[in-house]
Amino acid sequence: MEKRYFTEQEANELIPEIKRELGSLKRVTQAFSEHYEQLEQHKKTLLFRNKTKVDEDLLFKKESRMEFMELEAQTFIRNILSIGVKIVDIESGVVSFPSFVNGVEVELYWHETQEAVSFSREALQAHELTKEDDQV
Template sequence: MKRTYFTLDEANAMLPLVKAELEKLQSIKREFAEKYEQLRQLKAYHREYGIVSEEGDPYFTLECEMDFLQVEGNTILLSFELKGVQLKDLDTGLIDFPALLNGEEVLLCWRQGEERVEHYHGLYDGFAGRKRLNEEG
């Protein structure tokens, strides 16, 4: 796959879509965790009381809902990948946009809650090494 580089303007223009997809993915993660816990409790309850269903699989609906959420989440992850955007941390909403800065490969860095992309870091520096875009060097 061809490497995609973003300008600062392109990364900022993409933020509304990235924010929406990020929030949807976070919602899917929460919903999946809730359904997983429901399924775990249901199975434990059936084991504890020796309940055997004679009307089909009692877990089928929850498992199907979880499968659908997984497909939906994977679709959003693929969407990030196809755009060239890197989701670094779902929980904190950390997103990187590959870019070239003064001929050097860097990652424009945005975290959920920030208004605009205003930081960058080296390819191997991570969030801890991020700098404001006007602090080159």
């Protein structure tokens, strides 16, 4: 897939879509973690007693559900990546948009609590260099 670059406006216009996909991804990963913890607890309790058919069925159902959740998460990740956005941190809700500022490749960052993208340190430095050039 060809790398895509975004203007600040293009990135901001994609925020509602990214927000939905990232929110769904976070819900699935949280549910996966909870199921995993429950599964591990159940396995620990089985160490102290004989495993029954009911136990085996329950373990199979939980493991199957987790496999489905993993596929769901992969779908949300693919959806986000197909837009051209990079996932920085799922838990924190941070993504980045490749961009150019004054000919310098930079990243525009967005956190799920923000209304709009913000510039990376590199983008701000490139912007400051342009300001200095304008003043000369």
